[in-house]
Amino acid sequence: MTCDEAEILLHALIDGELDAGHARAVEEHIAGCPRCAAELAAYREMSKAVAGADLRYTAPLALRRRIEASLPQAPRVPNRRAVLRGFAMGSAVSAIAASGLFAIVVRNDDEARIESEVVSAHLRSLQAGHLTDVISTDQHTVKPWFNGKLDVAPPVVDLTAQGFTLIGGRLDYVDARPIGAIVYRRRAHVINLFVAQTASTERHAARIDTIQGFNIRRWSERGLNYWAVSDLAADELAEFGDKFETAMRSNAAG
Amino acid sequence: MPGRWIPAGRAPVISTNAGQSAMPVNAANDDPERARRFRDAALPHLDDVYTLARYLLRDAADAEDAVQECYLRALRHFDSYRGPAMKPWLFAILRNVCRAEYARRASSPTAPIEDVPEDAAQTPLWHDAPETPEAQMLHRWDASTIRRLVEALAEPFRETFVLREIHELSYREIADVVGAPVGTVMSRLARARAMLRSAWMAEEEQPK
Numbered sequence: 045m046t047c048d049e050a051e052i053l054l055h056a057l058i059d060g061e062l063d064a065g066h067a068r069a070v071e072e073h074i075a076g077c078p079r080c081a082a083e084l085a086a087y088r089e090m091s092k093a094v095a096g097a098d099l100r101y102t103a104p105l106a107l108r109r110r111i112e113a114s115l116p117q118a119p120r121v122p123n124r125r126a127v128l129r130g131f132a133m134g135s136a137v138s139a140i141a142a143s144g145l146f147a148i149v150v151r152n153d154d155e156a157r158i159e160s161e162v163v164s165a166h167l168r169s170l171q172a173g174h175l176t177d178v179i180s181t182d183q184h185t186v187k188p189w190f191n192g193k194l195d196v197a198p199p200v201v202d203l204t205a206q207g208f209t210l211i212g213g214r215l216d217y218v219d220a221r222p223i224g225a226i227v228y229r230r231r232a233h234v235i236n237l238f239v240a241q242t243a244s245t246e247r248h249a250a251r252i253d254t255i256q257g258f259n260i261r262r263w264s265e266r267g268l269n270y271w272a273v274s275d276l277a278a279d280e281l282a283e284f285g286d287k288f289e290t291a292m293r294s295n296a297a298g
Numbered sequence: 299m300p301g302r303w304i305p306a307g308r309a310p311v312i313s314t315n316a317g318q319s320a321m322p323v324n325a326a327n328d329d330p331e332r333a334r335r336f337r338d339a340a341l342p343h344l345d346d347v348y349t350l351a352r353y354l355l356r357d358a359a360d361a362e363d364a365v366q367e368c369y370l371r372a373l374r375h376f377d378s379y380r381g382p383a384m385k386p387w388l389f390a391i392l393r394n395v396c397r398a399e400y401a402r403r404a405s406s407p408t409a410p411i412e413d414v415p416e417d418a419a420q421t422p423l424w425h426d427a428p429e430t431p432e433a434q435m436l437h438r439w440d441a442s443t444i445r446r447l448v449e450a451l452a453e454p455f456r457e458t459f460v461l462r463e464i465h466e467l468s469y470r471e472i473a474d475v476v477g478a479p480v481g482t483v484m485s486r487l488a489r490a491r492a493m494l495r496s497a498w499m500a501e502e503e504q505p506k
Contacts, residue, residue, distance in 0.1 A: 086495065097439070108344055115336065
């Protein structure tokens with residue numbers, strides 16, 4: 045990779061928009077190029093400073109009222125939006141052709157962003173005292189704890205016999221919305237299982253991705269999206285997902 | 299002043315070109331159930347839409363007008379909305395509204411806009427590249443200073459930067475909103491950040 049390519053792609057690296065192969069290529073270039081390494085560090089620093097400052101504006105109340113008033117009036121009902129949007133943006137969106145070198149290296153739609161938020165949530169959870177809001181190895185304690193906190197009921201399955209210990213649950217935030225996290229442990233490794241509602245009831249087979257050294261197994265079934273995140277090896281995380289799905293199916297069948 | 303905005307190209311997902319001027323509200327808009335669905339889907343994004351309008355127009359009163367017009371148009375075209383991403387859809391409509399406002403300003407002698415066409419903004423990315431680790435330490439500006447620096451960016455780099463850094467859209471979503479290929483979004487973002495960084499460091503040399 046040349047510096048010219050790297051100087052553009054390092055931004056996609058900062059934004060988590062590169063697939064694993066291209067991310068590695070940029071990182072390899074940067075490891076051997078002090079100038080690009082300095083650029084990356086400076087832009088990371090700047091992005092952090094920008095993200096840390098609140099640059100948003102709040103719409104004036106008068107504007108909100110004017111817009112409300114321009115809508116035909118209807119009885120108000122509580123707004124219960126889906127916790128997370130479904131997996132993909134519409135196929136019309138994905139069908140738009142992108143051109144050039146970069147099109148092939150950028151992941152589709154906002155899956156990549158949500159996955160990187162899921163990894164951030166996992167990282168946050170590992171800080172002292174953040175892992176669990178409810179600590180229990182009993183699924184009948186963890187599951188009811190979520191009642192009233194979310195508009196979905198995350199399934200809580202005890203997998204202790206299969207080698208994955210349930211240690212509790214937590215309310216987290218992904219995509220600026222509350223999301224349920226069920227926490228398991230295997231040896232010294234923590235697994236966060238994030239569960240959110242999806243708009244579709246279609247089943248999506250599991251897929252494993254790697255972001256910042258963490259493995260993510262993502263699947264979707266019965267109207268719920270799942271992201272299992274851990275520093276466990278991919279095959280062990282796949283095993284966790286398989287055991288979880290099997291247990292869910294036998295629960296549903298029983 | 300041609301070329302302040304890159305020609306729209308295509309916006310294939312989103313049909314927002316209708317109703318360039320305020321059309322009378324048609325009968326379908328009186329359906330309360332439809333209005334309720336629209337309100338639930340669109341109003342939660344009001345602060346986001348207003349924020350984008352502030353950065354695009356750099357004027358609070360113009361931003362309010364643009365946001366109101368945006369919501370009127372969105373309600374009118376709500377039947378053609380095919381979710382699930384409401385926010386980028388609203389952004390694309392807002393952007394069309396703002397282009398009309400830009401055209402109005404361009405014809406008004408009192409409000410020149412200093413933005414430059416894309417090919418005239420080929421600032422070398424290496425300009426001021428720091429040679430020492432010490433030089434990488436960027437001053438932590440407060441929010442109002444950063445806002446001012448961002449607002450000083452030329453279009454189309456400013457909108458790309460704001461959609462990414464403030465609204466946290468993915469490259470794909472930005473491409474859909476601005477009707478440009480993802481590769482263009484990437485190069486605009488790289489240039490936007492390079493320009494902001496130069497301005498950021500120049501700010502440190504300003505006498506306080």
